[in-house]
Amino acid sequence: MRIVLLGPPGAGKSTQAARLASWLRVPRVTSSEILRAAVRGDATESRAIARAMAAGDLVPNALMNRLVLARLGQPDCANGFVLDGYPRTEEQAEALGAAGIDPDHVIEIVLGEDEVVTRLTGRRVHEASGRTYHLRFQPPRIEGRDDITGEPLLQRADDREDVVRRRLAGYHAQVKALLAYYEAATIGPGLRHVGVDGRGSPEIVFGRIQEALARSRAPSIHAGDGALPSGTTRP
Secondary structure, three states: OEEEEEOOOOOOHHHHHHHHHHHHOOOEEEHHHHHHHHHOOOHHHHHHHHHHHHOOOOOOHHHHHHHHHHHHOOHHHOOOEEEEOOOOOHHHHHHHHHOOOOOOEEEEEEOOHHHHHHHHHOEEEOOOOOOEEEOOOEOOOOOOEOOOOOOEOEOOHHHOHHHHHHHHHHHHHHHHHHHHHHOOHHHOOOOEEEEEEOOOOHHHHHHHHHHHHHHHOOOOOOOOOOOOOOOOOOO
């Protein structure tokens, strides 16, 4: 099965992509991992990627499309994949279609703006170690201090409320265009768009994704050797 997973910042998309890929026994293909690998490779590509990331811009579509299509052409993707972080634009979705790699499902994790803001603005980080806390969901033992070292915790710049709301506005503009593209009749009758409530624990949200896929009754779901993981049923 070929799945594109969408979701706003803070929706737990990466967590769900990893769970879904493991359940279906297909690779999770992420734009961030592809870019990290590219930075270690060709010098010209590395410089272009580094420039874009330093400026806070998206990597140019032509380069991103080529990198992702090369990854999806590898043998481990033959039975399907879960795409996380790509496509972000209609042009990228069109590149997939032109390569004959239209998804079977577009799964959208839906989360209200206020919930996203609460999740992201409450994050605090111990910079030296990368340990992460949350003022509401996982607070440190001593307010504003790392549990291990006692050193101050920081709020990342992109977790400030004004930045979060700008990121959300950009996401909603992108996803609106993507869904309009994928819901067009020209894409084909096999595609299914599934919206899943992103509230609750990761386990609850993943259960909703499994249920949504089962209800959709996709024409084919691949799980590695053709069988779904033990204890599950084929949708």
